C-alpha cells in the first residue's frame with residue numbers, strides 16, 4: 506500500500522505555555538499570575554506568594570532568558586510553527602492598569618521576531634492558566650463581569666502590537682476545564698462561592714463574551730488572522746454498554762462540547778437550559794451579549810488530546826473536580842501517571858468534531874509525560890515517546906483520509922517544562938531534556954533526546970518515516 510504523507514499545508518510544530526516555561530515571574534515588571542501561587546493545578550493554592558516557598562513557575566525552565574537557544578533547537582528540528590501564550594500579567598501586571606508594561610510587550614516582540622527569523626509561525630494563546638492574581642483576589646475571578654473589559658483591553662493591545670507578526674490566535678486555553686480546574690481556567694475558587702455551578706456558568710458566559718469581543722478586534726486589526734477556540738477534548742468512553750453508562754457518557758461529552766457549541770455555532774444550545782435549571786443557575790446576561798457571541802464565532806477549533814478515560818453512570822459530572830474516570834480500560838496501556846494511551850481515540854475525536862462543526866481542526870496539544878534522564882553514556886533514550894508520537898500521527902493521517910480538515914499538530918512540550926497538573930519537572934514531555942529536578946535543582950542545560958532526531962525526520966519526510 507502506498508505510504509500516506511501529511512499534506513504540505515499541514516503545520517508541524519510544538520507548544521508550550523508562558524507560565525510553564527518562562528520563569529522570570531517578577532522580572533521586568535511582571536505581576537504574579539494565578540499559577541504563581543500554586544504548586545500544580547491539582548494541589549492547594551495560596552492566596553498570595555509566601556516568602557521563601559518554592560513555586561515551580563517562578564523559574565520554570567527560564568525560557569525568558571534562554572528562548573534564543575531553545576528556538577534555535579526547535580528550528581533545527583524543522584518546526585513550522587510554535588505555540589506559546591502571552592503571560593497577561595507581563596503586559597498588565599495587575600490586570601486592571603490603564604497602561605501596559607512596555608518591557609513585557611518588548612519581550613514578546615523579540616520572541617516572535619526570533620520565531621519568524623527561523624521560519625516558524627507563532628501560534629498564540631491569549632490566556633493559558635495565567636490570569637493576573639490581582640483579578641482573582643480583588644475581583645473574585647471570571648464570574649465577575651469586569652474581567653471582560655480588562656481582557657478586551659489586553660487583547661486589543663497585543664493585536665495592535667503584534668499584528669504583523671502573529672496570524673494564528675486562540676482565546677482561552679482549555680476553556681471547558683472551567684468545570685475541573687476553575688482557578689486555573691477562570692481565576693475563581695468554587696469553594697468560596699455560594700453556588701459553584703452558578704459561578705462556573707457565569708464565568709463561562711463572561712469568557713464567551715470576551716472571546717467574541719477579542720475575535721471582533723482581531724478581525725478588525727489583523728484581517729488575515731485566524732482565531733480559534735481551544736478545548737481539552739481527550740475522550741471518555743462508556744465504562745460498559747449499559748445504557749446508563751452510555752447516556753451519561755454522552756452527557757459528559759456534551760458538558761465539554763457545550764463550550765465549542767457556543768464559540769463555533771454562536772449560540773447557547775438548548776440542552777444547557779435543563780442543566781441550568783437542575784442546578785439553580787441563572788446566568789446574568791446583558792443586552793447585546795448574545796448578539797456579539799452570534800456575530801463573532803471562531804474560525805477553527807484548537808484542542809488538546811492526550812488519552813481516553815471511561816465513565817461510569819452515577820459518577821457526579823456537574824461541578825465536580827475530576828471524578829470522570831470509571832475503571833481502567835483493559836485494552837489500553839498507561840503512562841506512569843496513569844494516563845491511558847489511546848491513539849485511535851484521537852482519530853475518533855477528529856471525526857467526531859469535524860462531523861459536528863465542519864470547521865478546520867488544529868491539534869494544539871498531544872504528548873506523553875515520562876520520567877527519564879541521561880543513561881551512563883549520557884544519552885536519553887525515549888523510545889516510548891517516539892512510539893506515542895508515531896501512533897498518534899498515524900491516526901491523524903487516517904483522520905485526514907476520512908475527510909477531516911486538519912490545520913496542523915503542535916506536540917505538547919517539545920522541550921521539558923513544568924507540569925501544569927502536578928507542578929513536577931520530572932513529568933517530561935520534551936524532545937529536549939532540561940537538567941532540573943522537582944525541587945528546583947539542576948543546571949538548566951538543554952540536551953537532545955533520541956526523539957529529537959525522530960521528530961525532525963517526521964517533519965522532513967512529512968510522516969513517511971512513521972514506523973509501520
Ligand code: BG6
Nearest residue numbers: 522679809874923924925926927
Ligand atoms: C493541558 C494543558 O491540559 O495539559 C497544559 O493545557 C498541560 O498546560 C498539559 O501542561 C499536560 O498536562 P500536565 O499536567 O501533564 O502538564
